[in-house]
Amino acid sequence: MKAILFFLLLFASTLSLASKAVQSLDLLKQKIEQYLLTTLSSQEGSNIQVQVEQIDDRLRLKACAESSLQVFNPFPTSTSRASTIGVRCSAQDNHWTVYVPVKIRIQKSVIIAKRPLPKGVKISSEDIEIQEIDSNLLKQGYFTRSEEVIDHLTKTSIAQGSAINPTYLKTESLIHKGEQVSIEAVNEVIHVSMSGIALNDGSEGDVIQVKNLSSKKIIEATVSGKQQVRVTL
DSSP, X not given: OXXXXXXXXXXXHHHHHHHTOBOOHHXXXXXXXXXXXXXXXXXXXXXXXXXXXXXXXXXXXXXOOGGGEEEEXXXXXXXXXXXXXXXXEEETTEEEEEEEEEEEEEEEEEEEESSOBXXXXXXXXXXXXXEEEEGGGOTTOOOOSGGGTTTOBBSSOBOTTOBOOGGGBOOOOSBOTTOXXXXXXXXXXXXXXXXXXXXXXXXXXXXXXXXXXXXXXXXXXXXXXTXXXXXXX
């Protein structure tokens, strides 16, 4: 009888300990890191570094089956810009959610200025090099191939070490001063073409002055293509 009573007490004690099993915080950190690396793996040509901050070890959560752990981005922003990641237990008898601070660093190999570049110079291979830059510093765009910038003129001065972005470069001139151009005058029902002389250089989208060869009047028109401008009637 005593043996049976001892067995029952031992069994009850074991059940009590099992019911109080505590969630491994290290496992939560591993799950978050795995989630981030998997989610960000589509960032081609990038060096991705993630750091999951320490979870307060005073936190005593009821252990959750690994299959019931769900990691998620709690905000509508891109995961690459997340500073907090959530992890929840979705078991039927165990519900809790924890938010954990994270640091994400995505380094991209981009073209930078090897030396200071003044405004109006043509970029050569000697002026540039490739360097890894934090993607958060590349909000105005960037180039990854040298052929994308070589032989382009600088629109503004570029500091040494700066990532070269499209706003720093002059786009190709589709029209040059003194060239004969085709003027297209359009509205909803009329489309008329005539000849003119460009009085300025211009890239696509630029507004330049053009002399209409028929009326001899100087008009403003938008560059729409190679030796083509457009005026809306």
